[in-house]
Amino acid sequence: MGYRVAVVGATGEVGRTFLRVLEERDFPVDELVLFASERSEGKRLTFRGREYGVRALNKEPSFKGIDIALFSAGGRISKEYAPRFAKDGAVVVDNSSAWRMDPQVPLVVPEVNPEDVRNFKNKGIIANPNCSTIQMVVALKPIYDRAGIKRVVVSTYQSVSGAGAKAIRELEEQTKAWCSGSEIPPARYIAHQIAFNPVPHIDVFLENNYTKEEMKMVNETRKIMHDENIKVSATAVRVPVFYSHSEAVHIETHEPISPEEAREVLKEAPGVVVIDDPSRAEYPLAINAQGRDEVFVGRIRKDLAFEKGIAMWVVADNIRKGAATNTVQIAEILIKEGLI
Ligand code: 25A
Ligand code: L14
DSSP: OOEEEEEETTTSHHHHHHHHHHHHTTOOEEEEEEEEOGGGTTOEEEETTEEEEEEEGGGOSOOTTOSEEEEOSOHHHHHHHHHHHHHTTOEEEEOSSSSTTOTTSOBOOTTTOGGGGGGGGGTTEEEOOOHHHHHHHHHHHHHHHHHOEEEEEEEEEEOGGGGOHHHHHHHHHHHHHHHTTSOOOOOSSSSSOOTTOOBOOOSOBOTTSSBHHHHHHHHHHHHHHTOTTOEEEEEEEEOSOSSOEEEEEEEEESSOOOHHHHHHHHHHSTTEEEOOBGGGTBOOOHHHHTTOOSEEEEEEEEOSSSSSEEEEEEEEOTTIIIIIHHHHHHHHHHHHTTOO
């Protein structure tokens, strides 16, 4: 028995990866319906060797007959259409920031709080957290369970794919221009030139002078970990990398924990791969995480600024574990638990 699955934002970076991940994980798809904007109407995408036409979301009168809808078309689309899919009977798993902090909507990372999926019935919507938050909480959870966490200070090194297919082309075009000695085209989708230039500005600035991306890491971490007392301070930086986000994570714990213990609990943790042999220059790298579904952790050492603390380097593919894979894993829990 399979399900009738819709993908909204199917032509985007995340949308296309949904199709790949559904295929790889042998997700029980009986029927597949692809939606994007009018611009992409009629475009064809391949799933399990068969071509599917893309439909214009805004021309669809009803969404009846869909069991599961996977959304990644930006916040504005999710705000408007997720409730309409839910009303017509689908469970929506949404990638945008639109519903994440709604108290009626569960925010789920399967390695951390799978049980929260059960609360989807309030609105028929489950939210997928922000990519930088997902990889961080997967690595924080085993430390939290062993030693408790008081505060986290994190700096991110985020790839351009997070801002979608258009930002990937922007880095490509700027890099090509630089290499051929021509003038670098002006920034369009990233606030400043991204080629050869880290930019500390992701999403919009808020009143407290942090960006919205940084505040997602603060607020979503608390919601996912069910602990309003965890203090998080973040600096989110766009770097000239195509895929995978890297993070320097500094943690103050409640109880003492040695780097050896931290390494042990991380090795046992679901979805985590420890790569940590500095003597051989081995630690997680964006180029190695690309295309993988795990969260890679290394550079595990004592934090020198906290009496009780651990510092580490955390890397994951933002389009897979940070978006498409995590979303499909959530849908798999719904099925496994018999909730749909
Ligand atoms: O609004 P936000 O929340 O700030 O989101 C910002 C961007 O972040 C990405 C996503 O980009 C989004 O646009 N994103 C969202 N969640 C993410 C997450 N969790 C995330 N990234 C990482 N992690 P994207 O480009 O990857 O995907 C955008 C998808 O949304 C579809 N879409 C947009 N408006 C829509 C809509 N679908 C329905 N109704 C609407 N009104 C979008 O479809 C895409 O699937 P599309 O039809 O716009 O097609 C995109 C294809 O067309 C090309 N293209 C895009 N713009 C242009 C273009 N070609 C020519 N000219 C253009 N101006 C692209 O190459 C693509 O193939
Ligand atoms: O909130 O531009 O999940 O890298 C993730 C990617 C917001 C934008 C989210 C980016 C999006 C972010």
